[in-house]
Structure formats: structure tokens, C-alpha cells
Amino acid sequence: MSEPQNNVKLDAFSELDKDHRTFVRLTVDENLKNKDLAARVNRKREATMSEWKKSTWYKQAREAYIRTAVKGEYKVKGLKTLLNLLDAKSEMVRLQAATTLLKMAGTLSDNDTPELIQAKVRKANAEAEIAEQKAELFKRSESTGITKIVFSDDLKPDKEDDTDQEGDESDGTDTESR
Incomplete structure (x- = not known):
């Protein structure tokens, strides 16, 4: 017993x-x-x-x-409903269903919003377009033999820091007459 x-x-x-x-x-x-x-x-x-x-x-x-x-039961019903909403006529309904599913799967942060996701997609598309244009320009310049100088807005520090160099510490203006 x-x-x-x-x-x-x-x-x-x-x-x-x-x-x-x-x-x-x-x-x-x-x-x-x-x-x-x-x-x-x-x-x-x-x-x-x-x-x-x-x-x-x-x-x-x-x-x-x-x-x-x-x-249990409601979770399964909810998941089925979300999956069905992925085929909805409304783009916003489809987006919200997809967002919810991705959050449930742990692949989307709660901080992400549909607007932020759309902005990230636009940014990625723009960066891809820029990369394609650069590749096309590079191909054209190789075929014509023209060397192009490309200026970048990436401000990276020089390998050498001019402030630590030895020698003349003047500011470059010559105050003495020669």
C-alpha cells in the first residue's frame, strides 16, 4: 500500500x-x-x-x-490562427502575424517595431544597391584603364599621429623674415 x-x-x-x-x-x-x-x-x-x-x-x-x-489548448489554437493570418489579404495583418511568430520563436526582440523592421529592410536594400553600383563602377574603370580616386566619409584615424612627431613644433607660419 x-x-x-x-x-x-x-x-x-x-x-x-x-x-x-x-x-x-x-x-x-x-x-x-x-x-x-x-x-x-x-x-x-x-x-x-x-x-x-x-x-x-x-x-x-x-x-x-x-x-x-x-x-496547452489555447496556445495551439493561437499558433494555428497566427499561421492562418500569414495568408491574410491585409499586408499589415500579415506583418503583425509574422512579427508575433518571430517574437514567440525568440528571433525578434520586443524592441523591434514594424516601422523599425521596415527601416532596416530599406537600409539593407540601399546598402546592397550602393555595393552593386560600386562594383559596376569598378568594372567600368578596369575596362577603360582609368584610375579613379574614391573619397570616403569614413573618418578613421591615421596610422601616425602628427602631434607626437619630433622636430619643428611651430604651427607652420613663418614669423621671421629671411
Whole structure:
């Protein structure tokens, strides 16, 4: 004969009997009137349903059920819905569905916004276009034999720092007459 495990704690939903669990499920999953709820959980009075909804056990069990359902069944339904929205007619709906899926997969930061993503795409496209133009110019200059000097706005420090050189420390102006 095995002893019950004392360290196992059931949540408020799991501790309920079958009728009460059914009641909680129906109030979360379906929008039924008290009359219909009473019939489904084997009760004769609608008032009992109102009393149950006001009780502490119901509120705790409802929260426990929602947490469990979101982790399981609702998560699957939500994912299926998002996948279906990827084929929506609206471009914005498709973008939001894709963004949500990427965030769920951990490949997109919460700091990213659709506008920021679009700006990053535009920037990447512009950089690719610039690289193509530079390659085309390089090909043309090689075929014509013309050497071109390309100026860059990349401000990188010189390898040599002029301030540490020995020698004349004047500022370059000649104040003495020769």
C-alpha cells in the first residue's frame, strides 16, 4: 500500500469535482446563460450559477484553468490562427502575424517595431544597391584603364599621429623674415 505524496499540490481547478470543473470550463470557453449552465452541470436552479460565480473557489479555479488552457489548448489554437493570418489579404495583418511568430520563436526582440523592421529592410536594400553600383563602377574603370580616386566619409584615424612627431613644433607660419 503506497502512501499519498504530501508534496504534491493540486491547483484550485484540479481539486474540484466533475460538475464544478465543467462549470468553470463552460464559463471560460463558452458564453452560456445561467439557465444553460445549470442544465449542463446537473443543477436545477439558475441562482446557484450566480452564487458559484461570486465564490472564491470559482475565481481561483477559473484563473488556474485559464493558465492551464493557455499553456496547452489555447496556445495551439493561437499558433494555428497566427499561421492562418500569414495568408491574410491585409499586408499589415500579415506583418503583425509574422512579427508575433518571430517574437514567440525568440528571433525578434520586443524592441523591434514594424516601422523599425521596415527601416532596416530599406537600409539593407540601399546598402546592397550602393555595393552593386560600386562594383559596376569598378568594372567600368578596369575596362577603360582609368584610375579613379574614391573619397570616403569614413573618418578613421591615421596610422601616425602628427602631434607626437619630433622636430619643428611651430604651427607652420613663418614669423621671421629671411
